[in-house]
Amino acid sequence: MSLTNATPVEVARAARIGSRKLAVLSTGDRNGALTAIHRALADGKDEVLAANAKDLEAANKAAAGGTLSQSLVKRLDLGKKGKYEDMLQGILDVRDLEDPINKTTARTLLDNDLTLSRITCPIGVLLIIFEARPEVIANISALAIKSGNAAILKGGKESYHSFAAIASIISRALTTSAVPADCLQLVATHDVIADLLKLDTYIDLCIPRGGNKLVRMVKDSTAIPVLGHADGICITYLRADYPAEKAVKVIVDAKVSYPAGCNALEQLLVDEAALTTNLPAVAEALLQKGVSLRCDPRSLEALKSKLDAHSAALLQPASDTDFDTEFLDLIIAIKTVSSVEEAITHINTHSSHHTDAILTTDSATAKSFLAAIDSSSVYWNTSTRMADGQRYGFGTEVGISTNKIHSRGPVGLEGLSIYKWVIIGDAQVSAEYGAGGKSWKHERLPIGDQDVARNAEERELLRKFRAEKGEANGAGWHEHGIGIRK
Amino acid sequence: MSLTNATPVEVARAARIGSRKLAVLSTGDRNGALTAIHRALADGKDEVLAANAKDLEAANKAAAGGTLSQSLVKRLDLGKKGKYEDMLQGILDVRDLEDPINKTTARTLLDNDLTLSRITCPIGVLLIIFEARPEVIANISALAIKSGNAAILKGGKESYHSFAAIASIISRALTTSAVPADCLQLVATHDVIADLLKLDTYIDLCIPRGGNKLVRMVKDSTAIPVLGHADGICITYLRADYPAEKAVKVIVDAKVSYPAGCNALEQLLVDEAALTTNLPAVAEALLQKGVSLRCDPRSLEALKSKLDAHSAALLQPASDTDFDTEFLDLIIAIKTVSSVEEAITHINTHSSHHTDAILTTDSATAKSFLAAIDSSSVYWNTSTRMADGQRYGFGTEVGISTNKIHSRGPVGLEGLSIYKWVIIGDAQVSAEYGAGGKSWKHERLPIGDQDVARNAEERELLRKFRAEKGEANGAGWHEHGIGIRK
Numbered sequence: 021m022s023l024t025n026a027t028p029v030e031v032a033r034a035a036r037i038g039s040r041k042l043a044v045l046s047t048g049d050r051n052g053a054l055t056a057i058h059r060a061l062a063d064g065k066d067e068v069l070a071a072n073a074k075d076l077e078a079a080n081k082a083a084a085g086g087t088l089s090q091s092l093v094k095r096l097d098l099g100k101k102g103k104y105e106d107m108l109q110g111i112l113d114v115r116d117l118e119d120p121i122n123k124t125t126a127r128t129l130l131d132n133d134l135t136l137s138r139i140t141c142p143i144g145v146l147l148i149i150f151e152a153r154p155e156v157i158a159n160i161s162a163l164a165i166k167s168g169n170a171a172i173l174k175g176g177k178e179s180y181h182s183f184a185a186i187a188s189i190i191s192r193a194l195t196t197s198a199v200p201a202d203c204l205q206l207v208a209t210h211d212v213i214a215d216l217l218k219l220d221t222y223i224d225l226c227i228p229r230g231g232n233k234l235v236r237m238v239k240d241s242t243a244i245p246v247l248g249h250a251d252g253i254c255i256t257y258l259r260a261d262y263p264a265e266k267a268v269k270v271i272v273d274a275k276v277s278y279p280a281g282c283n284a285l286e287q288l289l290v291d292e293a294a295l296t297t298n299l300p301a302v303a304e305a306l307l308q309k310g311v312s313l314r315c316d317p318r319s320l321e322a323l324k325s326k327l328d329a330h331s332a333a334l335l336q337p338a339s340d341t342d343f344d345t346e347f348l349d350l351i352i353a354i355k356t357v358s359s360v361e362e363a364i365t366h367i368n369t370h371s372s373h374h375t376d377a378i379l380t381t382d383s384a385t386a387k388s389f390l391a392a393i394d395s396s397s398v399y400w401n402t403s404t405r406m407a408d409g410q411r412y413g414f415g416t417e418v419g420i421s422t423n424k425i426h427s428r429g430p431v432g433l434e435g436l437s438i439y440k441w442v443i444i445g446d447a448q449v450s451a452e453y454g455a456g457g458k459s460w461k462h463e464r465l466p467i468g469d470q471d472v473a474r475n476a477e478e479r480e481l482l483r484k485f486r487a488e489k490g491e492a493n494g495a496g497w498h499e500h501g502i503g504i505r506k
Numbered sequence: 507m508s509l510t511n512a513t514p515v516e517v518a519r520a521a522r523i524g525s526r527k528l529a530v531l532s533t534g535d536r537n538g539a540l541t542a543i544h545r546a547l548a549d550g551k552d553e554v555l556a557a558n559a560k561d562l563e564a565a566n567k568a569a570a571g572g573t574l575s576q577s578l579v580k581r582l583d584l585g586k587k588g589k590y591e592d593m594l595q596g597i598l599d600v601r602d603l604e605d606p607i608n609k610t611t612a613r614t615l616l617d618n619d620l621t622l623s624r625i626t627c628p629i630g631v632l633l634i635i636f637e638a639r640p641e642v643i644a645n646i647s648a649l650a651i652k653s654g655n656a657a658i659l660k661g662g663k664e665s666y667h668s669f670a671a672i673a674s675i676i677s678r679a680l681t682t683s684a685v686p687a688d689c690l691q692l693v694a695t696h697d698v699i700a701d702l703l704k705l706d707t708y709i710d711l712c713i714p715r716g717g718n719k720l721v722r723m724v725k726d727s728t729a730i731p732v733l734g735h736a737d738g739i740c741i742t743y744l745r746a747d748y749p750a751e752k753a754v755k756v757i758v759d760a761k762v763s764y765p766a767g768c769n770a771l772e773q774l775l776v777d778e779a780a781l782t783t784n785l786p787a788v789a790e791a792l793l794q795k796g797v798s799l800r801c802d803p804r805s806l807e808a809l810k811s812k813l814d815a816h817s818a819a820l821l822q823p824a825s826d827t828d829f830d831t832e833f834l835d836l837i838i839a840i841k842t843v844s845s846v847e848e849a850i851t852h853i854n855t856h857s858s859h860h861t862d863a864i865l866t867t868d869s870a871t872a873k874s875f876l877a878a879i880d881s882s883s884v885y886w887n888t889s890t891r892m893a894d895g896q897r898y899g900f901g902t903e904v905g906i907s908t909n910k911i912h913s914r915g916p917v918g919l920e921g922l923s924i925y926k927w928v929i930i931g932d933a934q935v936s937a938e939y940g941a942g943g944k945s946w947k948h949e950r951l952p953i954g955d956q957d958v959a960r961n962a963e964e965r966e967l968l969r970k971f972r973a974e975k976g977e978a979n980g981a982g983w984h985e986h987g988i989g990i991r992k
Contacts, residue, residue, distance in 0.1 A: 040854060040878065040880065043877075043878070043880070044874075044877050044878050122877075128898070128899050130892075130897065130898075130899070134888065136898055136899070141880075143910050143911060144880065144910055224910040224911070225910065225911060239729065240729070243725065243726070245731065245909075245910075245911050247911075266932075266933035269933050269935055270933050270935055272935075273935030273936055273937050274935075277935070277936055277937045368526060386930075388530075390928055391529075391530050391608075392526065392529070392530050393926075394526065394529070394627075394630065394926075395926065396926060396927060397926065397927040397928075397929070398926055398927070398928050398929075399928070399929045399930075399931065400928070400929070400930045400931065401930065401931045401932055401933055402620065402929050402930075402931030402932075402933065402934055402935070403934075403935045403936050405935070405936035405937075406616075406929055406931075406936055407927075408936075411616065411936065411939070411946065412614070412616075412622055412927070413614050413616070413622070413946065413948035423731075424629050424630055424710040424711065424731075424924055425629060425710070425711060425731050425733075425911070425912040425913075425924060426911040426912035426924075427911075428924055428925060428926060428927070429926070429927040430927075438910055438911060438912075438914055439914060440879075440880075440881065440882060440883065440884055440914060440915070441882060441883040441884070441893075441898070441914070441915040441916075442876055442883075442884050442885070442886070443883070443884075443885045443886070443888050443892055444872075444885075444886045444887065444888075445885065445886065445887045445888030445892075446752075446887055446888075447752035447755055447756050447887055447888065448888055448889075449755055449756055449758075449759030449760075449763070449888070449889045449891070450759055450763055450889050450891035450892055450894075450897065451759050451763045451891075453897070460897065460899065462899035471958055471959040471964075471965055471968065472957055472958050472959075473957040473958075473959075473968070478957075478968060478971065479957055481967065481968070481971055482957065482959070482964060482967070482968075485964065485967055
């Protein structure tokens with residue numbers, strides 16, 4: 021990695037050239053670079069923390085002056101117990117994940133000696149713009165190298181010294197590896213974001229990590245595809261049949277465990293029958309955690325009659341805008357709906373298509389909800405806070421996407437990969453096929469998985485084995501409708 | 507389908523609402539709509555051809571006046587032998603493809619009774635802008651319905667009557683099906699493209715099908731993701747070892763079989779050793795087919811000394827711009843390179859990342875080429891004209907993408923699908939995990955494929971069976987490097 025003062029065009033062109041070398045390195049070469057970075061950052065902990073202290077000092081001054089929030093200062097602090105070690109471990113975790121590139125994901129025999137393969141490959145050059153949180157640089161660098169992508173990183177000014185120290189250590193580590201240093205560049209100059217966002221001939225994908233304002237600015241000002249989410253308006257739909265104890269547990273976690281998270285709950289839809297069954301317990305628990313409840317008229321009336329006077333006095337009426345707001349705070353909007361269809365329509369209209377959930381014991385209702393909700397993550401009987409790359413088993417994530425194409429939900433290594441189509445032939449040509457000529461075979465071929473039956477004989481072997489054990493062959497593993505079995 | 511004069515916002519909003527209903531229809535309901543459309547268009551052939559005749563009459567007048575090309579007139583003609591029947595058959599072909607949605611493509615056990623699934627689903631609302639070629643409307647409609655997407659279609663004015671007739675027939679057919687009519691809308695009003703391109707809150711993906719100018723205009727004026735390609739600058743790299751006879755066959759097909767196609771060959775890179783082995787035969791064959799050869803100084807000199815005087819006199823010197831031009835005509839630019847590395851660098855710089863090929867018998871050279879070329883399709887020993895959805899076995903295609911994300915190369919049903927993440931749990935919450943709490947299991951589960959070994963016992967069954975037959979279990983199906991076995 022180089023900490024660079026080069027012009028945006030120089031940076032992007034160098035990254036593009038570096039990316040082509042990185043793309044053809046072996047798994048071992050890429051993993052070796054991550055091992056080197058890990059070791060260098062472990063050895064350089066004191067150097068990084070000294071730089072981080074400078075950022076913290078400036079941030080504390082700004083916070084005292086009221087120009088920076090305390091939560092931002094907290095995010096800056098790399099010295100917090102275990103944070104640096106977590107950052108180091110994250111690099112090794114990414115290194116040890118399965119290589120996402122050079123994987124054959126489909127093979128078709130087009131004709132004799134004419135095979136089509138779909139092979140995963142890196143996207144190319146990533147532009148990653150992030151605010152504060154200096155440990156993100158190590159995270160993102162690891163994901164970029166592992167997936168064979170070059171990355172241009174632009175951090176927030178609050179963590180400048182921390183970024184610079186980490187960048188110079190990573191830079192030294194890369195010189196001992198096969199990865200060209202230009203594949204990771206930290207742009208140090210100010211006010212270059214607008215210029216970088218114009219370079220769509222060199223940059224293939226932009227990932228903004230930060231608040232709503234940053235993401236919207238990026239989306240509105242570039243022809244480069246942008247992966248991420250501007251808002252996290254997550255909604256949970258509570259049905260009357262769901263046990264109050266479980267409802268309390270799930271909803272309190274979703275709202276309270278990290279209210280500033282994009283996967284935090286912002287709205288609760290309540291089936292009218294639930295107003296008198298499980299909603300009162302949920303409302304009471306939320307109030308005890310200090311959450312402000314903004315209620316529509318029906319839920320307000322129901323709760324006022326069910327809660328004690330003290331709690332009832334805390335309830336607030338909801339305004340229309342509350343159902344289009346990301347509070348990022350201990351506030352929740354509550355709305356009564358008469359049917360699952362009304363809940364679905366409300367969520368498809370008002371959620372930010374990030375993560376939405378239903379709480380019910382009824383399988384048919386849950387399945388129609390899971391099928392109809394148009395969001396990147398849809399849950400049945402769990403907390404919206406589950407939406408996270410680490411929790412999904414991706415090791416780590418570059419962000420959470422609410423896009424409708426490419427990658428949806430938490431984005432890990434797979435979201436940083438694409439594929440190319442490869443044909444290997446023996447001088448067959450297009451004009452030989454169709455209209456009285458040769459026919460295409462179009463046979464699906466196995467794709468490098470030893471656990472897949474390769475031919476009719478092996479399929480029959482599995483079928484018989486299962487029949488002898490009384491197991492279903494096909495149907496048990498499929499599901500109709502939403503395609504899920506519990 | 508409705509042929510609509512509604513405002514762009516009304517069209518897009520209705521499509522969005524319709525898309526949510528379409529997304530939850532069963533495979534049978536969607537296929538049933540395609541059967542109905544097929545029958546209605548078969549019955550309505552006379553009506554469509556009568557409308558088509560009006561378009562043809564106007565087009566012939568315009569062609570006589572010099573304002574429309576003859577090739578465009580030819581593309582308009584639905585009465586051409588077999589064209590209407592091909593269009594009808596295309597609808598059935600798409601109907602009979604595997605359903606791309608509601609497929610579980612990954613499953614992870616996060617914890618006991620807590621399962622994460624990745625399930626394919628439609629993207630939502632497509633905007634498809636196309637020039638001439640009236641049969642495309644049936645094609646695209648079939649692909650949209652099959653993949654559960656609503657589509658707004660805007661055709662060129664030259665085929666207005668044909669489009670209108672097809673649209674009104676499809677509209678009548680849909681009323682007998684489960685698919686809401688608003689899911690397919692043909693916009694008849696003029697000058698609405700700019701307005702439609704602004705509606706990124708309703709429209710999820712735009713697919714322009716037409717010339718370079720249309721595609722660039724669309725890409726430059728919308729925040730909606732655009733799938734497609736502006737240019738098709740395809741390059742083939744000829745090595746000296748490749749038999750002249752095969753080289754002639756492949757290169758003539760790539761250049762001559764359909765020069766106006768985006769997958770037609772525009773440049774030939776020639777290894778310096780090939781100047782005197784196979785290039786002369788290739789050049790001679792191309793000249794005989796009427797192709798103009800624009801040669802760099804080294805290939806010009808070599809060919810002049812090898813070809814007879816008549817042929818040599820036809821050779822032209824290449825200019826620099828010839829190596830960045832999509833000729834779409836019987837013209838080819840020829841350049842000499844000294845190494846595979848030089849060929850790779852030239853292609854990664856000058857091709858449009860559509861389809862590029864190498865012709866060689868040397869496996870190591872071919873594999874390094876396949877790995878290093880950053881194009882959506884990369885071929886070894888075949889013609890660039892193979893890049894086509896029908897040839898790839900996709901049934902048909904909505905276009906060919908040179909994007910770096912989502913879908914690359916010919917785009918069929920899979921490119922019109924995305925996925926959502928579904929978690930089914932039993933009141934587990936995020937705060938229970940990590941930091942002294944419960945651990946994630948993150949076990950990969952089988953994904954609804956009866957041909958996959960489900961457990962250690964079944965894997966052992968396959969392993970033993972293969973051992974008895976003397977077959978390799980794992981390695982034979984993998985490949986290192988580019989991940990391909992011939």
